[in-house]
Structures are given as structure tokens and as C-alpha cells.
Amino acid sequence: MFIGLLNQLRYPHQPQAARLFRELQPGQREILLRTHLPVRSQLGIGAEIEARLREADRIGHMLGQRYVHAYKAEKHGRIAEAIGLYEQNVADSDLSTMSYERLRQIYLKMDRRRDVKRVCEAYLRAIDELIERDPGIPQWATAHRRRFQGYLAEILTETQHDRFAGGSA
DSSP states (O other): HHHHHHHHHHTOTTTTHHHHHHHHHHHHHHHHHHOOOOHHHHOOHEEEEHHHHHHHHHHHHHHHHHHHHHHHHHHHHHHHHHHEEEEOOOOOOOOOHHHHHHHHHHHHHHHHHHHHHHHHHHHHHHHHHHHHHHHTOHHHHHHHHHHHHHHHHHHHHHHHHHHTOOOOO
């Protein structure tokens, strides 16, 4: 249906475009509006939605830039700086998994299991809030959720094993 809508939008006078747009899942609508700017005016998207999309784009750009700076800091050995920047993205509930993944890997290397657990739980909270707001989210979100649930289960199992073996978590 998504491709059908894009084809219909090539001919903006077709009344089917608006109907097809309404039939899309909310997550699909957002992707379409973000990636196909001409679609907005053809579908009569209001100024309020346009402003919200611009704000979301601004925030997404800021989170992306922060991630790039953190990644560069990490690759140049400035781990504390990288951690701080990745943690800012986590605190801002960034839905991209990249900052959470990098933090998880850094904390695993540093044997900071409590932080690994906290980061995994933070991602799960953020994605659960998204699912609650929009049950029609794309498949990728549920796949990432399952992956982070696996990471969390793994770290909890290791922590339990260490407790029984006399180690520390």
C-alpha cells in the first residue's frame, strides 16, 4: 500500500492519495511525511503537524550529531567524553539503538554490569513508551526490543551466576 500511495502522489489530483494515506498505519504515515516532503502539501497537512515534524527533525539532527561526536571521541580514546555524550542521548530517550549499543559495549569491556543493565532497561522503557503511543510501529522496533531483552536476560544471568560463584556484579 505504501508504494501504491507514492505512485498516486505523483498525480496529486487523484482523490485516492488521501484515502490511501488514511489507511496507512500511524508509523508508516510518519515515515512518509518525513521522507517525502512534497507529500505534505498534497495531502493538506496542517501547520501544527508541519511544526511538530520540523521540531522532530531538529531533535533528530541534534541526537545524530551528538552520536557522531561521541563515536569520534570513543575512536580517539576519549572514553569518558564518549560515555557522557552517549548518556545524553539515552537521557533524551533517543529511539535509535546506536548510543545504547555503544554504551552497552563500552560498559561490558569495563565490566560495569550494573550500567549495562541500566542502559538496556532505558532502551526498553523508551521503546515501550513508543509502542504504547503508537501500536502500529514498524517491525524494526519490535526486533530491537527483542534484542535488548536478550541482552538484559544475558547480563542478569551472568550476574546471578557470579553471585553464586562468589564474584561481584
